[in-house]
Amino acid sequence: MNLAAQRTPLIAALEQLGPHDHFCSIYENREEHYGVAIAFMQIGLDRGEKCIYIADDGMVGDVRQAMQSEGIDVERATASKALVLATKEQAYLRHGSFNPDWMFTFWEEATQSAMSEGFSALRATGETEWVVRGARGLERWMEYESRLTHAVSENNCSALCQYNRRLFPPELILDVIRTHPVVVYRGTVCRNLYYVPPDEFLGTNQEEREVERLLTNIQEREDVEHALRDQLSERKKVEEALRLSRDELDTKVKERTAELRKINDDLQSVNKELEAFAYSVSHDLRAPLRHIAGFTELLLKDAEPVLDDKSRRHITKILQSANRMDSLVDDLLAFSRIGRVETQKTTVNLEQLVRSVVAEIAPDTQGRRIVWRIGALPICYGDPSLLQVVFSNLVSNAVKFTRTREQANIEIDSLNHGPNEVVVFVRDNGVGFDMNYKDKLFGVFQRLHSQDAFEGTGIGLATVQRIAHRHGGRVWAEGAIDNGATFYVALPKPEKRKQDE
Amino acid sequence: MSDLKRILLVEDDPKDVELTLTGLAEYNLANEVVIVRDGEEALDYLYRRGNHQTRANGNPAVMLLDLKLPKVNGFEVLEQVRADENLKMLPVVVLTSSHEERDLVKSYKLGVNGYVVKPVDFHQFVNAVKELGVFWAVINEPPPGSVKKR
Missing domain, CATH: 3.30.565.10 (Histidine kinase-like ATPase, C-terminal domain)
Known part of the structure; x- marks a missing residue:
């Protein structure tokens, strides 16, 4: 399965991050875990950065496999020194115990060495399950995380710290949240509202600062929600107005349709009447004409011997009139048919x-x-x-x-x-x-x-x-x-x- | 004229009947014309019931049928005739005043054998009636079961 094709929004957000960024991924399952970490590595390899993955004990093989299944040629990347798969002993605990100061030196040297090898930057991610299991010097781990933000901002280096939420106690996760400016959680890259700068996190009078920060947050949040509510009610008003005018239009269309239907019905009934009229003209008006013509002919034939010229002329005129009336009826019917036929x-x-x-x-x-x-x-x-x-x-x-x-x-x-x-x-x-x-x-x-x-x-x-x-x-x-x-x-x-x- | 066959004329207008008979008489075709005045009587005649209960057996050689008739109109007569096993072969010619296309179409759809519009002009009318009479009563060989007079 192709990660880039499947998680475009996450990858697009991760691509916005780069050298000088310090952020954490808080994951709850394997998919969230590798989904962020492998993508982070992949983007670095694509950009020509040197990538270091510090895996938990016994997990190097697993990581290698996850990378390969996402299409990273691990063999080639490690051969070219672009990718380093390391253990905690090779990084955090290379002096046997954990010491933040040593680590910052380590990152500084590693960045410089990467640059001299021709890479554009250093990119590092670390798994941290070993931290909860305890090791010497780990009481300074959160101090290390807090100061790391400063350290990476000074070096051409980016760092992704991975935390399994199910493994770490809440008070530790709380400190993780406070020490990372950006948090990736459930597939979303988030600007961290609860981030506390190192001098504050590590400084004295922490409680007073926390009170100030919380109060400010509460008040700002209220302001934001208020503005949102205003916007929402404004939008509702607009929607209501739109709905009203749409309903009005609907009613108008319905009225107009009914009017047109009525006109159409009226026209159809007029047309039917006309048709009935034409039908009866066709049947009934012709018969008397035929009788006038017929009986006049018979009269002319039977009375022929006794008719004078004048009477004969009159009879001829009756016949002509009957025939003309017949043509008129025919023409009128034909004319009315033109209006009726489709x-x-x-x-x-x-x-x-x-x-x-x-x-x-x-x-x-x-x-x-x-x-x-x-x-x-x-x-x-x-x-x-x-x-x-x-x-x-x-x-x-x-x-x-x-x-x-x-x-x-x-x-x-x-x-x-x-x-x-x-x-x-x-x-x-x-x-x-x-x-x-x-x-x-x-x-x-x-x-x-x-x-x-x-x-x-x-x-x-x-x-x-x-x-x-x-x-x-x-x-x-x-x-x-x-x-x-x-x-x-x-x-x-x-x-x-x-x-x- | 060796065989003169019976014509059934279904016509409610006595003047039209007179003119038609005049036309037929000129060619000695009027003798074997039975006249009925509406659709009901036409069916009575064909089914030998009512006033026509006692008539001799046998169908006419042709029925000349007006469309606009009292009680049962021409189309209804035609419909019943065509639906009846003993009558469906009876030659029927519509003889009407109407040029209306829908009358024409409906008649043919109901299985009429001919459709003749009565002309207003008397000579044309007589001629049409004569031709009809000659064809159906003399020339045409009617289906089996028709009355022949020798």
Whole structure:
């Protein structure tokens, strides 16, 4: 298992420590023990520092193994003198008994020797189980720890002292805490609030200083907690305000949704009514018409011998009216269907569509001289069968209203028109219209010509407009009496749809 | 015309009945037309019950069926006919005023054999009725169990 990958926060914190730092690791199990100590060594080896590990009795092999399992090449590191695995006899007790003064000399010499060997600093860690077992001179151990902070700060050296909390009595651990500026505990590198500088720790009048320190700590801690509480209540206020405005927004959204649902329901019921209306028109309005036409025909046939010309003409008019009423009903139903059917939109090649419309109308234009000019028409986004109805109406209108011309000129082309829509126009040189009535052109059953001059029900342009509106488009017209007309249709571009979605 | 087969006309509007019969009469097809005035009576006829309890056995060669009918409408008649073992092969042609696509679709979904919209124009109407009569009462070979008059 890779230590660096597993304990990144701990290692990152340990990497902040280096020469001149004196700190301790208080551990409760093997994992915490080696987790800190081996990482400390590893960082030193990586940095080119000389690393000394002073192991407890009989533990050198264990340490070696722990280092190897974390990926340290112990063989090579010891061969290059970068790593030294030592026992207490080789360090603390090399004179048989423990003496802090000798130790400081030892560290000073070891640091100098490491530097002269070409290492950038000395890094040392020691296990301390032997300390609780007692040895000569150990009554000065805590004095040593306290003074060590000063010693390492003077030398190019860092020291990690390892304490097994389960082994050491609390009063000793208490002194360990007081003598190390930095403590590593349960995987966290902590700035030590309870650290006491050496002159204070070792000096006289300790109790008076302790009282001062504790009182200051109590008061500072209270101040800090107070500030934290203020911050917390401020934050709660902000959160509350946020929650309130979120609730408000929620309510608004819900209200709006309900409104929209109601509008939608209303629209649907209106649509249903319309559909029922159209259905009954389709079934019931036609029957009487059929009867008028049918029985009038029968009358005409049976009474033929006794009818004079005038009566015959009247009967013919009844028949014509019935047939016209039938066309009107048909057109009205078709018109209302456009508003009811669901549109099936896709990209539509308008040029292809217009050419097929023109080809379809061609058989009805026999005997006419018509010059067609169809430009390059764009692609738009819409329902192909509805757009077919639009251009079928516009083109057949153009054909119809140029009937009085010796040569009809019909032009279908597009305008370059903005980023969102395409505009196609149908222009003719026909009888035109008075611009004063341009708004009436698109009304249902609105006609600007007499039935005698030009046949039709007046539903075509209303249908065109309705289909354009259903596409989110527009229609408009320009013209002059006896001087042709131009009808424009604006439809959404394919790209526009993508933005909308 | 060697075989003239029976036509069942289901039509509630007497004027439409008259016009239809006029159309059929012009081609001598009116003799074998049975007229019923609503969906219920149509079913009574087909099942030989009610007023039609005593009629002779056998199905008509075709049923010309209006959709908008009192009591039981055309769709309901059609549905029952298609669900009945003895009637499901009966040729049924819808004869209606409606161009509505949903009527058309529903009729075909229910298994109609033809769908004819009654034209307003009398000549077209007569022509449509005549063609229907000729086809179903003369040309078409009906399923087994239909009445034939020789």
